[in-house]
Amino acid sequence: MEPQGAAGSLGIAGLHHFAWRCRDAEETRHFYEDLLGLPLAHIIQSDRVPSTGEETPYVHIFFRMADGSFMAFFDLGDDTAALPSPNTPAWVNHIALLVPDEDSLARAKARLEAAGVDVIGVTDHHIIRSIYCFDPNGLRVELTARTGEKRALAEAAGRVHGELQAWTERKRRRRAGTEG
Numbered sequence: 001m002e003p004q005g006a007a008g009s010l011g012i013a014g015l016h017h018f019a020w021r022c023r024d025a026e027e028t029r030h031f032y033e034d035l036l037g038l039p040l041a042h043i044i045q046s047d048r049v050p051s052t053g054e055e056t057p058y059v060h061i062f063f064r065m066a067d068g069s070f071m072a073f074f075d076l077g078d079d080t081a082a083l084p085s086p087n088t089p090a091w092v093n094h095i096a097l098l099v100p101d102e103d104s105l106a107r108a109k110a111r112l113e114a115a116g117v118d119v120i121g122v123t124d125h126h127i128i129r130s131i132y133c134f135d136p137n138g139l140r141v142e143l144t145a146r147t148g149e150k151r152a153l154a155e156a157a158g159r160v161h162g163e164l165q166a167w168t169e170r171k172r173r174r175r176a177g178t179e180g
Contacts, residue, residue, distance in 0.1 A: 017062060017070035018095055020139050023081035025059050027136045028073050035115055036097075036108070036143075038063035038071060065097070073137070081137040094132070094140035102129060105145040127153060 022028040032038045041064035047057045057077050062070040084090060099105050105122065109131045112119050121131035127148025135141050173179040 014067070015069040017072040019060070019072040019074060020095075020137065021080075021082040022061075022073035022075050022137045023079055024136070025061050025073065025075035028075070029061065029063075031135050032063045032071060035111060035117070036141075038065060041070065071095070071097075082139075084138060090140065091132075094142050096130070096142040096144050099143050099145050102145045102147070105129060105131060105143060108143050127156075 029040055033040050040061060042062040044060040045058070046060075047055060049056055049058070059075045059077075060072060061075070062072045064070055085093065099108060109119050109122065112131075112133055117133050119131050119133045121129075123130050123132070124147075125144075127146065128144045129147055130142050130144040132140060132142050170179060
């Protein structure tokens with residue numbers, strides 16, 4: 001039986017791209033292509049936004065990942081990066097990119113640090129190990145390698161709805177001032 005609300009019911013097959021605003025397309029290309037090894041695969045340049053019709057000159061750049069999905073960025077030509085959310089800690093909003101193994105994670109960490117990028121980790125999350133850094137646009141990037149067993153992941157998946165209900169109840173009690 002498919003879980004209630006599962007995306008599979010819509011036929012979603014995976015991520016096509018994640019888009020973010022960048023301050024400068026070339027410095028963003030350097031980070032994602034030269035440091036992380038994601039090839040620049042597509043570029044769209046226009047003066048009109050297709051979905052809204054707004055007159056806004058932009059370039060939209062796409063970096064291909066091994067699974068065929070993309071990281072994408074918009075350079076609006078004004079040297080402005082997206083601002084962080086004032087009500088959200090910097091560690092919350094991020095993109096996590098999967099690397100093949102822990103050796104790849106170690107190589108990525110060494111390459112980033114050699115380029116002067118501040119890297120946090122390796123952090124052990126039990127089923128994955130991760131490193132964290134910020135790209136030139138202030139986007140937090142997590143590189144992660146799977147370490148967990150498939151059986152442990154499957155067992156955890158069987159508990160997710162119950163754990164979410166427990167969290168929702170805990171939040172309700174906190175808002176009511178009855179959590180102790």
